[in-house]
Amino acid sequence: MADNKTREISELDFETIRANIASFIANNSTFSDYNYRGSGLSLVMDILAYNTHYNAVYLNMALNENFLDTAQLRSSVVSIAKNLGYTPRSKKSSTMVVSFSIPTTDAANTALTLNKSVKFVGERDGTSFIFQPQEAYTALSTGSQYTFNNVFLKEGSKITIQYTSNGSSTEKFYINNFNIDTESIEVLVEENSTSGQIDTTTYSLISDITTLSPEDTHYYLFESTDKNYVIQFGDGILGRKPLAGSTVSITFQTSSGDAANDITSISLLSTISATIPNSTVIFNSIVTSYGGDVEEDIDSIRINAANNFSTQGRAVTADDYKFFLERDYPQADSISVWGGQDNVPPIYGKVFISFKPKKGFYITNSVKQEILNNIIKNKNVVTIIPEIIDPEYIFLLINISAVFDPKQTLLSSSEVENSIRQNITLYNAETFSKFGTRFNYSKFLYMIDQSENSIVSNYTTIKLKKNIPVYLETTNTYLINFQNAIKEGSFKSSNSFKAETDSSLGLSTSDFFIEDDYFGKLVIYKYSAADGKKIIIKNDSGEINYITGLVRLVDFKPSQTVNDDQTIDLICETKDYDIISLRNNILTILDSDVSITMKVK
Amino acid sequence: MITINDKIISNRYKDIDISFRKNPSNNDIYILTDIDAVKRSVKTLILTDFNERLFNPKLGSAVYFSLFENFGPETSILLEKSIKDVISNYEPRAKIIKVDVKENIQSHALIITVFFYVVNVEEIVTININLERVR
Numbered sequence: 001m002a003d004n005k006t007r008e009i010s011e012l013d014f015e016t017i018r019a020n021i022a023s024f025i026a027n028n029s030t031f032s033d034y035n036y037r038g039s040g041l042s043l044v045m046d047i048l049a050y051n052t053h054y055n056a057v058y059l060n061m062a063l064n065e066n067f068l069d070t071a072q073l074r075s076s077v078v079s080i081a082k083n084l085g086y087t088p089r090s091k092k093s094s095t096m097v098v099s100f101s102i103p104t105t106d107a108a109n110t111a112l113t114l115n116k117s118v119k120f121v122g123e124r125d126g127t128s129f130i131f132q133p134q135e136a137y138t139a140l141s142t143g144s145q146y147t148f149n150n151v152f153l154k155e156g157s158k159i160t161i162q163y164t165s166n167g168s169s170t171e172k173f174y175i176n177n178f179n180i181d182t183e184s185i186e187v188l189v190e191e192n193s194t195s196g197q198i199d200t201t202t203y204s205l206i207s208d209i210t211t212l213s214p215e216d217t218h219y220y221l222f223e224s225t226d227k228n229y230v231i232q233f234g235d236g237i238l239g240r241k242p243l244a245g246s247t248v249s250i251t252f253q254t255s256s257g258d259a260a261n262d263i264t265s266i267s268l269l270s271t272i273s274a275t276i277p278n279s280t281v282i283f284n285s286i287v288t289s290y291g292g293d294v295e296e297d298i299d300s301i302r303i304n305a306a307n308n309f310s311t312q313g314r315a316v317t318a319d320d321y322k323f324f325l326e327r328d329y330p331q332a333d334s335i336s337v338w339g340g341q342d343n344v345p346p347i348y349g350k351v352f353i354s355f356k357p358k359k360g361f362y363i364t365n366s367v368k369q370e371i372l373n374n375i376i377k378n379k380n381v382v383t384i385i386p387e388i389i390d391p392e393y394i395f396l397l398i399n400i401s402a403v404f405d406p407k408q409t410l411l412s413s414s415e416v417e418n419s420i421r422q423n424i425t426l427y428n429a430e431t432f433s434k435f436g437t438r439f440n441y442s443k444f445l446y447m448i449d450q451s452e453n454s455i456v457s458n459y460t461t462i463k464l465k466k467n468i469p470v471y472l473e474t475t476n477t478y479l480i481n482f483q484n485a486i487k488e489g490s491f492k493s494s495n496s497f498k499a500e501t502d503s504s505l506g507l508s509t510s511d512f513f514i515e516d517d518y519f520g521k522l523v524i525y526k527y528s529a530a531d532g533k534k535i536i537i538k539n540d541s542g543e544i545n546y547i548t549g550l551v552r553l554v555d556f557k558p559s560q561t562v563n564d565d566q567t568i569d570l571i572c573e574t575k576d577y578d579i580i581s582l583r584n585n586i587l588t589i590l591d592s593d594v595s596i597t598m599k600v601k
Numbered sequence: 602m603i604t605i606n607d608k609i610i611s612n613r614y615k616d617i618d619i620s621f622r623k624n625p626s627n628n629d630i631y632i633l634t635d636i637d638a639v640k641r642s643v644k645t646l647i648l649t650d651f652n653e654r655l656f657n658p659k660l661g662s663a664v665y666f667s668l669f670e671n672f673g674p675e676t677s678i679l680l681e682k683s684i685k686d687v688i689s690n691y692e693p694r695a696k697i698i699k700v701d702v703k704e705n706i707q708s709h710a711l712i713i714t715v716f717f718y719v720v721n722v723e724e725i726v727t728i729n730i731n732l733e734r735v736r
Contacts, residue, residue, distance in 0.1 A: 014656045031632075033616040037660055037691040038642030038649075040619035040633070050655045 012056045018049035068302055075225040077298050081305035085313075088223050088301045089327060090182040093253055094155040094260035094292030096122070096131055097366060099284045101147040102276055108143040112273065119270040120153055122263035122289065129155050129260040130269065131289075132253070147284075150366075155260040155292060156181060156253040165189075167244025169235035175250060176228050184253035187219050187231065191246040203233065203240075207378070208313070212238045255292065261331075262359065263289040287364065290357075293330040315379040321351060321386070328375045333358040336391075336435035338583050344481060344550065351380070353388045354584035356434060362390050391584050394482065396439065397463040397571060398424070398594045400448060402455055405601040409454035413598040416452045420596055423451040428589040437587050441577035456601050464579065465494065465571045465593070472566060473501055475557040477542075482549035482572055483582050490573035491516040491544055491551065497568055498560040505537050512537065514553070514570070516544045522553060546575075614638040614694065619645070636726055639694045639719045644728055646687045647715065662687045664713070668732060672711075677702040684715060694720050708733055 008020045022045060025034045033039035065076040068084075078088055098120075102112070113136055120131040131153035139146040156179070163173050175185075187203040206218040218239045220232045231250060234240050242248060266286060268278040296304070307323040315321045318337040325335050332355045340350035353376075355363050363371075368388040376386050404416050411419070427447055431437060441462070448458045464482055496511035505512060510526040517523050522542035525534050542553040551570070561568055581587045616638040618631035633641050649661040663683035667676055681700040688695055698716040705712060710733030718725050 031615050031617060033614055033638055033642070036616075036642055036694065037654075037657070038646035039638065040617040040641065040645070043619060043645070044617060046655055046657075 012053065012060065014049055014053045017052045017056075018045055021045050021048050021052075068305060071302075072298075074227060074298050074301075077301050077305075078223045079225070081301050082222055084305045084309040086301070086305040086308040087182075087221055088304075089293075089296040089330070090180050090229065091255040091257045091295045092291060092293040092330065093181045093184065093255040094129070094131075094258075094263070094289040096120075096153040096155070096263065096266060096289040097287040098151050098153060098266060099147070099149045100151070101145045101282050101284060102272070103145050103280055103282075104141050104276075106141040106143075106146075108141055110141040111138050112141065112146045112276075113138045114148055114151065114272055116158070117270070118268070118272055119157075120266045121269040122155075122260070122266040124260065124263050127259070129256055129263065129289075130157050131155050131266060132158060153266075154181070154184065154253055155289065156184075156255045158184075158251060158253050160249055160251040163248045163250075165233075165242045165244060165246045165248050167241070167246075169233075169241050171232070173231040173248055173250060174224065174228060175231065175252065177252070177254060178227060179254040179256070180229060181253050181255040182221060182229060184251075185221070185231075186251045188249040188251070189217075189233075189242045189246050190249070191243045206239065209238060214238075215240050257294040258292045261289055261292045287366070290364075290367065291331050296330075313379065314381075315376060316381055318351065321353060321376070321380070324375055324379055325353065325355075325371070329355070329371055331358055332356065334434035334586070336584055343583070344548075349383060350385050350387055352584070353386060354391045354435065355388065356391050356586055361393065363388075389584055391435070391586050392466065392481075394579075394581060394585050394587050395465040395467070395593055396579070396587060396589045397465050398589065399461045399463075400458055400594070400596045401460070401599060402448065402458040402596060403599045403601050404452065404454045405456050406454065409452060411452065411454070413600070416454060417596050417598050419452040420448055420455075421591065421594060423447055424589060424594055425591060432587045432589060435581065435584070435586055437581055439579035439587055441579075461573075462577075462579065463490075463571050463573050465569055467563075467567045467569055469565070469567050470497075470556070470558050470561065472561075473557065473559055475502075475555050478553040478556055480551040480553065480570060481585070482551065482574075483585055484549045484579050485575040486516075486544065486546050486549050486551075487573040487575050488546055489516060489518045490571075491522075492571060494569040494571045495562040497558040497562065499557055500559040502557040502559070504555065508537075514541065514568075520544055520546065522551070549574075616641065636719050636722065636724065639692070640726055640728060642692055643688055643695050643715065643717065643726075644730070646691055647684055647713070647728075647730060649687075660687070660691060664711075664730075664732065668711070672704055672706070676704070680711075680713065684713070688715075688717070695726075696720060698725065705733075 011017050011020065022034045025031060025041070031041050033041050034045060036042060064070040065073060068077065068080045071077045071080060081088060114133055116133050116136055118133060122129050122131060134152045134154050137148055137151050139148045159177065161175065165171060189201050189203060191199050191201070193199045201217050203217045203219045206212070206220055212218065212234065214237055216234070216239050218234065222230045222232070224230045233242055264286065266283065268281055271278060304323065304327050311320040311323055315324055318339055321337040322335055325332065334356040336354045338352050340347040340352065343352060357363050371388060372386060380386055400420065402420060409416065427444070445458060445460055448460065449455050464484065466480055466482065468478060468480055470478070492515040493513050496513055498509065499505045499512055500507060500509055505524060512524050512526050514522055514524055517539070520543055521540060522544060523536050524538040524541045525536045527533065528535050541556070542551065544551045563569065579587065614635050616633045618633050619641070622631045624631045647662050647664055650665040651661040652658045654660045663679055667680055670676065680702045684700045685697050688697055695717045698718065701714040703712045710731055713730040713732065715728045716725055
C-alpha cells in the first residue's frame with residue numbers, strides 16, 4: 001500500500017538530508033541500526049546523504065549561475081552580459097597631455113614626426129610607467145625649434161599579436177593579456193588580392209549591428225571565460241569575413257590601471273630621431289596623468305549589463321546619460337545629469353552633466369571635450385545639446401560648542417576635540433562629496449555626541465558658503481543658487497573686495513562687502529574710515545529669493561578680491577536645519593571650516 | 602517470561618553487512634544481527650580515522666594515525682584512550698571492559714584486543730585487530 005507520509009525533499013544541508021534518510025529507513029526498512037554511527041547502515045546513509053547534498057548544492061549553484069542577479073563566477077556574469085549585448089570594460093590606460101619643444105637648426109618648415117612607438121617614462125611611488133603617443137604627431141621647424149602641442153600620451157606598452165585566418169566565420173582570435181586596454185585595440189587584416197598585391201584593411205569595433213553590410217570591416221569584441229578578450233569577424237553577411245590565409249594583426253596597449261594616474265613629470269625614454277638628443281627636449285606643459293582605471297568588477301557588470309540593455313545604446317533620458325558616463329568614464333566619483341527643463345533657469349533643448357572627479361574638485365576642459373566626443377556624441381539625440389558644467393560646492397561652515405565631562409575620560413580637551421574632528425572628516429567622506437546628498441542636522445549632532453564617551457552635549461550651528469569665481473574689471477551678473485531657503489538677513493560676503501573702476505560705487509579704493517537687507521535686496525557697503533560704522537553705498541545690487549535660495553548679483557564689477565584665485569566667499573544661514581543639494585551642487589565639509597569650542601561640564 | 606537472551610534471539614539489532622556478501626539461501630544481502638551487529642559496529646568505529654566520515658570529522662580513533670608515529674610507551678595509552686572514547690561516544694550499545702594494546706616490534710605490528718559486552722547481554726565480546734605494515 002502506498003505510503004502517504006510527507007517526504008522532505010528540498011533540504012540542502014547534509015545533516016538534515018541524513019536525518020530524512022534515517023526517518024525514511026525507520027519507517028520502511030527491516031534494518032534497525034540506523035541510529036548507531038558505527039553501523040554499516042550508517043555508512044550507507046552517509047554516502048546517500050553526501051550524494052544528495054552534493055547534487056543539491058551543484059544544482060543550486062548551476063541555477064544561480066544562470067541568472068545575472070545571482071551568478072557568482074565572473075565567467076557566468078560575463079556570459080549572461082554577452083547575451084544582453086554588453087562587453088565588460090577592460091583596464092583603462094592613464095592619459096597624459098604634454099607639449100614640448102626641441103631646439104633645432106633645421107630649415108624652417110622641415111617636418112619632424114613623433115611616431116607612436118616613441119616611449120616616455122613617468123614615475124609614481126617608485127614605480128616607472130611607460131607612456132606612448134596615441135597617434136603620430138608632426139611638427140614643422142620654425143628655423144630654431146620644433147614644437148609639439150597637446151600630444152596625448154597613453155600609459156602602457158604597445159603589443160602586436162598575429163594570427164593566420166582559416167577563413168571560418170566562427171574563428172576566434174584570442175588576446176591573452178589581462179592588462180589590455182580594449183579602447184586601444186587596432187585590427188589590421190592583410191589579404192592577398194587577385195592582382196598579387198597585399199591589401200591591408202583596418203577593421204573597427206562594431207557599434208551598430210543593424211547597419212552592417214557584408215563588406216563592412218568591423219570586428220566583434222567579447223570577454224572570454226578566462227577573463228581575456230576575444231575578437232571575432234563578421235560571417236560575410238553581418239560584416240566582412242577575412243579570406244583564408246590572411247594575416248590578422250591585433251595591436252593593443254597594456255595598462256597599469258589607476259596606478260599610473262597623478263604622474264606630474266615625464267621624460268623621454270627612447271629617441272624621437274637619431275639626430276636629436278633626449279636632453280634637448282624641453283617640456284613646456286604637462287597635464288597630470290588621469291583616466292587610468294582597473295577593469296570592471298562583477299557587481300558593476302551586473303548593473304551595467306542590465307542598464308545597457310535598457311538604454312539600447314542610446315542616450316535619451318537622464319539615466320541613459322548617467323549610465324554611459326558611469327560605464328565609460330570611471331574616473332568620476334559622482335555624476336549628476338539633468339534635463340534643461342529642470343535647470344534654474346530652464347534652458348530647453350539641453351542636457352546638463354556635472355562630474356565630481358575621484359581626485360580634485362573639477363575636470364579639465366580637454367577631458368570634458370573628450371567625454372563629449374568619445375562617449376556622448378554618437379549616442380545622444382541630435383536635437384539635444386549636452387553640456388558639461390563644473391560642479392558647485394556648497395561648503396558647510398560648522399561651529400560646534402561641545403560640552404564634555406573630564407571625569408568620564410582619560411583624554412584631554414584637545415584630544416576629545418580631535419576625536420570630533422576625525423569623526424566629521426569620516427562623516428564627510430562617507431556621506432557627502434557626491435551629488436544629491438542631504439545634510440541631516442539631528443544625525444550630525446548625534447554623530448558628534450558619539451565621537452567620545454565623555455561628550456555630554458553639543459550646540460552646533462551650520463552656515464553655507466559658496467566660493468564664487470568673478471571676472472575682474474568686467475560688469476557681470478552672477479547667479480548663486482544655495483538651493484535651500486535662506487534666513488533673512490543672514491546673507492553676506494565673508495571677505496571684502498575692491499571696485500576701483502565701478503562708478504556706481506564711487507570709483508573708490510575702499511574695501512566693499514555685500515549683504516542682504518532682510519527684504520530681498522542685496523546691498524553693497526563699506527566701513528567708514530572715521531568711525532568704523534557701516535555705510536551703504538549701493539542699495540540695489542541684486543535680489544535674493546529667501547524661499548528658493550537663489551541670489552542674483554547684478555552689475556557687479558570688482559577689481560580685486562581678497563582670495564588669490566579671484567573668488568568671493570558668500571555665506572548664508574538656512575531656514576531649515578536639514579540641507580539639500582541638487583543638480584551640480586555638492587555638499588562638503590572642509591577641515592578648515594570646522595570650528596570647535598570645548599567646554600567642561 | 603521473556604529473558605534478556607530471548608530478546609537478543611529476537612534480533613533486536615539488525616544491520617547491513619558492509620562487505621555486501623550475498624546470502625545464498627535467499628539471494629539477499631547478509632544481515633548482521635545483535636552481538637554480531639554491535640561487534641561489527643565497534644570494529645568499524647575503531648578502524649575509522651579522524652576526518653574520514655563526511656561532515657563528522659571527530660568520529661574515529663587514532664589507530665591509523667598511530668601507525669605512522671614512532672612507537673613508544675605512550676602509544677598504548679593513547680590508543681587505549683582513543684578507542685575507549687570513540688566507543689563511549691558513538692556506540693552506546695557496547696560497554697568497554699578493557700582495551701589491550703601490544704606491540705610486536707619484530708613484525709612491526711600492533712595487536713589490539715578490545716573486551717566489551719553488549720548492553721543487557723552477559724556475554725563478553727572480544728575483538729582482535731592486528732595492524733601491521735604491508736610492505
